[in-house]
Amino acid sequence: MRLGLDIGGTKTDAVVLDDGGALAHRLRAATGLGADAVVATAVTLIERIASEAGLEPASFDSIGVGIPGQVDTATGHVWHAVNLGVDELDFGGRVSERIGVPVSVENDVKAAALGAYHLLPGRQQERSMAYLNLGTGLAAGLVIDGRxxxxxxxxxxxxxxxPVDPQGVLCPCGQRGCLETVASGSAIARQWPSDDPIPIRSLLAAAEAGDGAAQRIRDSFVDNVAAAVRVLVLTLDVDTVTIGGGLSALGDWLLDSVREVLGRWAADSAFLASLGLSDRVRVVPAGFPAAAVGAALVGAGTSHPVVSLGEQRDERVVSWLK
Amino acid sequence: MRLGLDIGGTKTDAVVLDDGGALAHRLRAATGLGADAVVATAVTLIERIASEAGLEPASFDSIGVGIPGQVDTATGHVWHAVNLGVDELDFGGRVSERIGVPVSVENDVKAAALGAYHLLPGRQQERSMAYLNLGTGLAAGLVIDGRxxxxxxxxxxxxxxxPVDPQGVLCPCGQRGCLETVASGSAIARQWPSDDPIPIRSLLAAAEAGDGAAQRIRDSFVDNVAAAVRVLVLTLDVDTVTIGGGLSALGDWLLDSVREVLGRWAADSAFLASLGLSDRVRVVPAGFPAAAVGAALVGAGTSHPVVSLGEQRDERVVSWLK
Structure with a gap:
């Protein structure tokens, strides 16, 4: 059995995978903010889900955690986990000490890439996948040759x-017009200030109602998500680009909109058409615990695990999630 | 012994690598244009360098060929090798039939990536490399995890x-403002028509003499080569980006200019500075037969060979080239 945790800005997801790789248990809880609270959240959830599985933490084959920010996978050290109120934290060390066994730590987007690659149907035919995370920011996790x-x-x-727009706004990274400044949750929040906890919901409603400014922001968002897909395929030629993260809750609307843009580009470019970009895009199903499952796999003890989950088990997981 | 060929638009390079991976023989000849002449060039050079090595073609452990255009590595079929006057050709089949043994075929930029990865010093510490080919066009070959x-x-x-410029010119691919339309040999030839067989030489001379238009074209070229390096590192985080292709003959000027731009960007962006882009860039030495050597390695019989050349041998190859 493997245990995986995904520490998000609002919620933490815990899963237990059985020996065949199927999801045996799942728990969610609010994430505490600040270094001490984040460590406490992780420790509590590990103990609770272990107890639910009827095991001691030490009895798991591996325990892995996905966490935002920059991660030193060798030491479990974490930096710049801004959404968690953490600037620097010996996360792996502190959690390992509290639960008495080693814990592997990985960046949450990278963990999610591994989780999505192993869980989504069809991976048997696929050697590569980019997981395009649309959350507060925009980043991708890459699975190449199954790793x-x-x-x-x-x-x-x-x-x-x-950078995609030399005339764009200044990005916190210091460059101008970065992809993240036009195709992310923070990009929408900046361009369409709203009381809605999910600003893009308000944006889409206004665009639908005919607001020209809202339509321009929406169209730029979709165009640039499509541009991110194009960058990933032109650089890596991945079999699929799986869109995840908070904005993947837009589901079919997001998938259809991005495919429409890619289709329009393909109509103008035989070269792009030959690459079949539109067919390569997917959106992760709502509630899909990709990062927690990936963290359980990362916990296998190497940053490049090749874990084979049987086809049968995949189907069970997928149907469990429906 | 392995035999490798690189079929270029003007010259074809042939090499023989000994069992330790060192360059034992090298020959060059003009490339004939059109399907029949290209096949004849390959067959003649294979026979000549085999004879120089004192072997029959059938005695080599492998024979591989790098060729421009789209390549089906399973069949040796080649499409759109525009510079060779070839639209479609059963290149692998025809050459194999003529010399009596199977020949592996790979796109020339991909072969060069493998050759540069195995030949350049320092690869022992490096798991990944992008080979950025600046020729008539702009494309990269990728070595990831040594493959x-x-x-x-x-x-x-x-x-x-x-695309990097929404207001840019129409690219033959059907899109607008592609990186290739501003950072390639064809981009220079279009923007700076000249009788010089190497138009960028005339461009650089004019820019040096104070011509404002030439300076703008030159600066845009360098900025966008640097942008290509940034795309490769931000997407793949390769250890190094090795610039090759015809324009790599610009040598130190190109390396220094690209590093100057990357350094300027790093001064404005702590994020970019942390990635050390400038330190990752190299330019292939003049006359370096990267594609021919890579073709010999591709000929090992798989499109993902892991060929280990001893450190001693690498040094011999590198010094042979000086």
Whole structure:
């Protein structure tokens, strides 16, 4: 049995995978903010789900945690987990000490990439996948040749900071017009201030009602999500691009809109058409615990695990989620 | 012994690698244009360099060929090798039939990526490299985890068709403002028509002499080569980006200019600075037969060879080239 945690800005997701790779248990709880509260959230959830599974933490084959920010996978150290109120934290060390067994730590988007790759149907035919995370920011996790690819310094997939508009706004990263400044939750919140806790909901309603400004912001958002897909396929030629993160809750609307843009581009470019971009895009199903499952797999003890989950088990997981 | 060929638009390069991976023989000849002449060039050079090595073609452990255009590595079929006057050709089949043994075929930029990865010093510490080919067009070959990564449809590295300027010129691919329309040999030839067989030489001379238009074209070229490096590192976080292709003959000027732009960007962005882009860039030494050597390695019989060349041998190859 493997245990995985995904520590998000509002909620933390815990899962237990059985020996066949199927989801045996799942728990969610609010995430505490600040270093001490984040550690306490992780420890409490590990103990609760272990107890639900009838095991001691030490009895699991592995325990892994996905967490936002920059992660040193060798030490479990975490930096710049802004949404958690954490600037720097020996997360792996502190959690391991509290529960008495080693814990693997991975960036949440990278963990989600691994989780989505192993859970989604069809991966048997696919050697590669980019997981395009549309949350507060925009970043991708990459699975290449069936393995998580972190890159030389763990920066693989940081496509949110590829500039796409020389006249664009200044990005917190110091560059101008980054992809993240037009195709992310923060981009929508900046361009369409709203009391709605999900600003894009208000934006889409206004656009639907005929507001020209809202339509322009919406169209720019969709165009640039499509541009992110294009960058990923032109650079890596991944079999699929799976869109996840908070904005993936837009579900079919997001998928259809992005495919419509990719289809329009393909109509003008035989080259793009030959790449079949539109067919490669998917959106993760709502509630899909990709990062927690991926964290359980990362916990297998290497940052490049090749974990084979049987086809049968995949189907069970997928139907469990429906 | 392995035999490798690189079929270029003007010259074809042939090499023989000995069992330790060192360059034992090298020959060059003019490339004939059109399907029949291209096949004849390959067959003649294979026979000549085999004879120089004192072997029959059938005695080599492998024979591989790098060729421009789209390549089906399973069949050796080639499409759209425009510079060779070839629209479609059963290249692998025809050459194999003529010399009596199977020949592996790979796209020349992908072969060069593998060759550069194995030949350049320092690869012992490096798991990944992007080979950025600046020739008539702009494309990259990718080595990830020590292996050539072709992608789902062989399109990995086609970053020349990432649009960077919505107001840019129409690219032959059907999109507007592609990276290739501003940072390639064809981009220079279009923007700076000249009788010089190497138009960028005339451009750089004019820019040096104070011509404002030439300076703008030159600066846009360098900025966008740097942008290509940024796309490769932000997407893949490769250890190094090695610039090759015809324009790599610009050598230190190109390396220094690109590093100057990357350094300027890093001064404005702590994020980019943390990635150390400038330190990751290299330019292939003049005359470096990267594609021919890579073709010899591709010929090992798989599109994802892991060929280990001893450190000693690498040094011999590198010094042979100086």
């Amino acid at each position: 998580l690819w972190r890159g030389a310094r763990g920066a693989a997939g940081e496509i949110g900071h590829i | 050539l990564w072709r992608g789902a449809r062989g399109a990995a590295g086609e970053i020349g068709h990432i």
